[in-house]
Amino acid sequence: MDLDIDHLRGWIGREDSATERLSADLVHRFAATFDRSWSLKQGAEAPPLIHLCLAQPTVAGAGLGEDGHPARGGFLPPVPLPRRMWAGGAFRFHAPLRIGDAVTRRSTITDVALKHGRSGPLLFVTVEHKIRARGRLALTERQDLVYRAAAPFKPSTARPAAEGGEVRRLTPGPVLLFRYSALTFNGHRIHYDRPYACEVEGYPGLVVHGPLQATLLVQFAAELKRACPSRFAFRSVSTVFDTADMELHASCEGHSLRLWTAQAGGPVAMEATASW
Incomplete structure (x- = not known):
């Protein structure tokens, strides 16, 4: 499969943003999912990484691919490789999010790189997310996505x-x-x-x-x-x-x-x- 890396690198610098209020109901559902308890009072500190449940891309069913992900070619580049996984990343916590905050996510594609592994080409897309609330930066995240060809699963040796x-x-x-x-x-x-x-x-x-x-x-x-x-x-x-x-x-x-x-x-x- 030919990958037009120059075309795909044209997505570098593309941005997406959304805002959502961090509610006590979300914290309650998050706590129930992880069998933990956190305060549900207005202004209470929210659990770490709950931002991954906020202001996520919202795409109608008609805009999804067969795998359930949003179809390629919008914010993310139209990589023709069919398998997409979260390969890694990093978080830097600046200030806690709190119940009642209006949380804004601003995402920017910072790199698109082609590598080759044992199973064939691997296309890495790096996305930087900045999470803000109450007028200041609460968290920065680097997200590394990897795209690869479809291949039978092989257990790790x-x-x-x-x-x-x-x-x-x-x-x-x-x-x-x-x-x-x-x-x-x-x-x-x-x-x-x-x-x-x-x-x-x-x-x-x-x-x-x-x-x-x-x-x-x-x-x-x-x-x-x-x-x-x-x-x-x-x-x-x-x-x-x-x-x-x-x-x-x-x-x-x-x-x-x-x-x-x-x-x-x-x-x-x-x-x-x-x-x-």
């Missing part, structure tokens, strides 16, 4: 993940995945449509969202250090499915935490570093 100094285990069942998709208005069918995930994309089960894993790791880090990190960077290296339990691991490295997720008995899926 990497060795099982090491055990961290702190470990949490949970079951990423279909209800959790569906609820998180609903919270983030994410129509990607690999997260809730088992026949599509298994029969069309060739996965052994439903795929656990990258943002969901990142949110669990940030919550884990905040729990261990009793404070939300100021910086959090992560990279996805393999896939977690709803077919077995999932593990969260953490180990101290100076004033930082090294964190990772893994399917029970499987290799590292997401690796991250949190710092304060």
Whole structure:
């Protein structure tokens, strides 16, 4: 497949923005999804990464592709490669969002790059998100998206993940995945449509969202250090499915935490570093 990288790089600099009020009802649903509790009082500090549930792109059904994602060629470049995944990114927390805030997301495409892997071409799109509330910057995010050709899923041959100094285990069942998709208005069918995930994309089960894993790791880090990190960077290296339990691991490295997720008995899926 020929990729016109010069044409696709023409999307660099393209912007998109939206504003949504952070309601107590959203925090309540977010807390229920993660089996946690946060204050629902007006002005109370909202949980970290709840911004991923706010001001998301809203596209009518007619504007979606077969996979449930918005069709390419709007804000994101029209990459002809069919598989799209969240490959990694970073967050920098400047100030907490609070219940009642009008939260504005301004997104800018900062890079489009073509690389080649063992399975063929990989097209990386980097997006910068700036989240503002109460007239100031609350959070900056770098989001790395990767597009690749359709290919049969091959289980990772990497060795099982090491055990961290702190470990949490949970079951990423279909209800959790569906609820998180609903919270983030994410129509990607690999997260809730088992026949599509298994029969069309060739996965052994439903795929656990990258943002969901990142949110669990940030919550884990905040729990261990009793404070939300100021910086959090992560990279996805393999896939977690709803077919077995999932593990969260953490180990101290100076004033930082090294964190990772893994399917029970499987290799590292997401690796991250949190710092304060």
